[in-house]
Amino acid sequence: MEQALGIKIKTLSKSFGSKTVIKDLSVEITPGSFVTLLGPSGCGKSTLLRLIAGLDNPTVGELALSPSGKKKFGFVFQEANLLPWKTVKENVSLPFELDEDLKSISKPARDEKVFEALRKVKLEGSENLFPHELSGGMKMRVSIARALVSNPRLLLMDEPFAALDENTRFEMQDQLLQLWETEKMTVVFVTHSLYEASYLSQRVIMLKAPGAIISSDMNLALPPKRNLELRTSEAFNSVLKELTERFRS
Numbered sequence: 001m002e003q004a005l006g007i008k009i010k011t012l013s014k015s016f017g018s019k020t021v022i023k024d025l026s027v028e029i030t031p032g033s034f035v036t037l038l039g040p041s042g043c044g045k046s047t048l049l050r051l052i053a054g055l056d057n058p059t060v061g062e063l064a065l066s067p068s069g070k071k072k073f074g075f076v077f078q079e080a081n082l083l084p085w086k087t088v089k090e091n092v093s094l095p096f097e098l099d100e101d102l103k104s105i106s107k108p109a110r111d112e113k114v115f116e117a118l119r120k121v122k123l124e125g126s127e128n129l130f131p132h133e134l135s136g137g138m139k140m141r142v143s144i145a146r147a148l149v150s151n152p153r154l155l156l157m158d159e160p161f162a163a164l165d166e167n168t169r170f171e172m173q174d175q176l177l178q179l180w181e182t183e184k185m186t187v188v189f190v191t192h193s194l195y196e197a198s199y200l201s202q203r204v205i206m207l208k209a210p211g212a213i214i215s216s217d218m219n220l221a222l223p224p225k226r227n228l229e230l231r232t233s234e235a236f237n238s239v240l241k242e243l244t245e246r247f248r249s
């Protein structure tokens with residue numbers, strides 16, 4: 001398995017016209033960690049994810065992924081963004097058509113990777129369904145499978161579970177943690193939920209506007225194994241309390 005990607009950001013700023021959304025941001029993210037970005041609407045979380053993914057460029061400053069070379073990452077958005085006229089299997093296969101680095105992979109190897117990704121998100125047997133035949137949770141799992149198909153070493157997730165009901169969200173959180181453990185990839189996750197941040201993350205970085213200034217950077221004192229028992233434990237409650245206090249201060 002290839003190494004997980006680390007991120008080094010140094011004095012980075014991003015402006016859109018005269019508006020500076022990110023100002024002088026410096027932060028490092030350790031390979032293989034699960035880091036959540038929290039902050040009020042409009043503080044620059046999605047902009048930062050897009051910069052990390054190379055979908056946009058910083059105005060000034062440095063952003064480096066290590067090891068450098070192949071930038072293997074997956075991106076999952078709040079909406080599953082599935083093509084309605086394509087089956088589950090075809091939707092998960094899309095990166096092979098769109099990503100230059102993956103175009104050379106043979107058809108049998110592609111099929112195997114798609115099957116493997118669907119297995120990872122527990123969607124075996126749903127290959128030939130169309131998006132309208134799927135629940136919200138299943139659509140999100142297809143979206144995650146599509147991100148996993150290229151074996152990302154960094155997974156960027158922008159409020160992926162925000163539109164799901166509470167039960168499905170809990171289920172998806174546990175599945176994601178399982179994936180994080182088995183895939184040994186770095187995850188940078190954006191959410192508005194303090195509860196979700198506490199449950200999923202090893203580290204929570206809070207950003208505030210203007211300028212996406214880091215207002216808090218906290219390593220969570222929780223065991224790596226998260227489960228139902230932990231959700232209702234005192235240790236979890238005290239982490240959630242601390243995060244809430246930091247968020248409100």
Ligand SMILES: Nc1ncnc2c1ncn2[C@@H]1O[C@H](COP(=O)(O)OP(=O)(O)OP(=O)(O)O)[C@@H](O)[C@H]1O
Pocket residue numbers: 016021039040041042043044045046047048
């Ligand atoms: N391409 C763009 N052109 C102009 N302004 C932009 C662009 N992208 C983002 N912005 C502005 O940057 C600011 C930060 O947006 P961003 O989407 O990063 O915030 P966010 O923290 O992710 O918000 P939310 O939690 O609501 O998703 C907003 O004021 C937004 O209008």
